[in-house]
Amino acid sequence: MRVHLCAVGRLRAGPERDLIDDYRTRFDRTGRALALGPFSEHEVEDKKGGGMEAEAELLARALPAGAVLVTLDERGRVLSSPEFADQLAKWRDGGRQDVAFVIGGADGIAPSLRARADFSISFGRMVWPHMLVRVMLAEQLYRAASILAGAPYHRA
Template identity: 35%
Template sequence: MKITLITVGKIKEKYLKDAIAEYSKRLSRYCKLEIAEVADEKTPDQAGETVEENIRNKEGERILKCIHDDMYVITLEINGVMLGSEEFARKVEQLGVQGNSSIGFVIGGSIGLGKEVRKRADYALSFSKMTFPHQLMRVILLEQIYRAYRIINGEPYHK
């Protein structure tokens, strides 16, 4: 299976780059992993809703260019469905059984995802009602994908 993380912005912090590299290495025995980074827009302080919507739309256009027609798209959204690790593993396994050989996980920028990206999504996933930095979310998502493959393969994992 091919897993693509489509993310807004670049990772600057070394500790996050190191964690992403570690989980990417671990995942290489289970799937083909690709990380597509798209440029983020500068959000001015005290930006109004119109300005924020324009920013989400610009970032959204870049995200949509990374999404292939045959890709099953899962957006990370605060109002998405919350799953436990075992449920998430079953979801990933189910997608493979149903013939989805390409899954795209979309992590938006600091002010979220545009309407067109949310409309293109096949599934909206939430990790929490809390807000996380989108750079850190990459590490959390990669860890959960790795954990899912461990569960799918009946291998030990921390509960």
């Protein structure tokens, strides 16, 4: 199952980019034997300043056809890492070819796109900087693959 990160904004070179690249490499390496991956990123930018709805339209165009749509939203479900791994495995084992994780802009994800989501995840009730959410998601994807592989990375 291919994994897509669809996000508003461009991530420049720096510590966040380095961390995401590292976790993406780890995920692709660990996930390959589990039919997970590759992990790809799709960045969109609303240069016309149209707000959440314009961002939602750009994000919708970046989504692969038929993908499981997962929003990262403070109103979403809070999952443990093993629960997240189990959910990925359920989608994969259910024959889904793609899963797309969506991270909105500074104002969040437009209600119209949130309503289309198959699943919504929260990293807690706090609001996180969008660039850090990308890093946290990349790390959790790698952690999920390592849990499913039985690797010792996750210690609970």
